[in-house]
Amino acid sequence: MKRPYAQFVATGRSVPSKVLTNHDFSKMGLETSHEWIFERTGIAERHVAGDGETTCGMASAAARVAMERANVNAGEIDVIILSTATPDRLLPSTAVDIQAQLGATRASAFDLSAACSGWLYGLAVGEGLILNGTAETVLVIAAEKMSAIVDWTDRSTCVLFGDGAGAAILQKSKHGRGILSSFMRSDGTLAELLYRPAGGATLPMSEAVLTDRGHLVKMAGREVFKAAVRSMSDAADRALDGAKLTGNDIDMMIPHQANVRIIEATAKHAGIPMDKVYVNVDRYGNTSSASIPIALDEALERGQIGPGATVLMVTFGAGFTWASMVVRF
Ligand code: ACO
Secondary structure (H helix, E strand, O other): OOOOOEEEEEEEEEEOOOEEEEEHHHOOOOOHHHHHHHHHHHEEEEEOOOOOOHHHEEEEHHHHHHHHHHHHOHHHOOOEEEOOOOOOOOOOHHHHHHHHHHOOOOOOOOOEEHHHHHHHHHHHHHHHHOOOOOOOOOEEEEEEEHHHOOOOOHHHHHOOEEEEEEEEEEEOOOOOOOOEEEEEEHHHHHHHHOOOOOOOOOOOOOOOHHHHHOOOOOOHHHHHHHHHHHHHHHHEEEEHHOOOOOOOOEEEEOOOOOHHHHHHHHHHOOOOOOHHHHOOHHHHHHHHHHHHHHHHHHHHOOOOOOOOEEEEEEEEEOOOEEEEEEEOO
């Protein structure tokens, strides 16, 4: 007998309307150029939140699109999982604010912290809750307001990131479709290669922290680049092995959108040609854990992923954390 799967019933996305191009950074007085950014990263522009646009607001908007497409109303949602590195406040979670906005009165809601890998981690948790019978309908969202935590005076990081949200509704599969395999891994010994040193309980916010900009993102770009290629390549292998598939069986790869060179190296390792790899980093930059659900939602909407398609999702982020998943749509 075929085992049950957790399947994607629908997805949605929401990004702020304000667009910041590479050229805009020079106009803001940052010593950089479109050529430098585009050649090294593939990024041309990104969306950034305007006044009053919040992580909760973007997340709720993405969730509403997914719910409407899935024909699921708020009262049917059992669990809301929000992946974010940019919660609106530190206590309580942003997920409970989303629950309140959606009116998902019988849901449990919590934030999940795994940086860029958080949406795939959240899907794996949601899958577990569905398969063990705890939940029937799980809303897995990733929403990031990276513009609130990047150092706008640091040209080596601020040009990379963007804001946005994506969401999916998971339910038990009725047609043998859904998550075929998933893989997650972390290495906390490398945490300080990409982190925010202050602003937490160890170094709470203070005037000194603000002056040193210790509450903003710090990154060792080269080390992160190398680890990303290594880990995403390994993660791709693990999910393919788990599903007993090879790169040849994949109809579309949806990688984390951090840098087109990282994406190309991962695809090459997995034996997946670039015409089967969805890339939108040029238009959104790195939206951290929201990058995969935004890309997936676009690919589904454009018909680039159809019923029966086999999709490999693969990611890497601060922690370090990395993860992958093979899904049959
Ligand atoms: N414009 C112009 N010059 C710049 C800029 C910029 N925006 N940023 C850095 N530089 C300069 C540096 O100051 C340095 O100058 P120097 O030689 O005079 O000291 C020079 O460019 C080279 O800097 P490097 O950091 O060595 O440049 P590199 O070729 O490694 O590219 C980059 C930097 C694009 C950040 C690359 O390392 C990278 O993409 N790393 C991965 C980072 C990433 O994606 N992180 C996201 C989070 S993790 C994830 O999502 C996968």
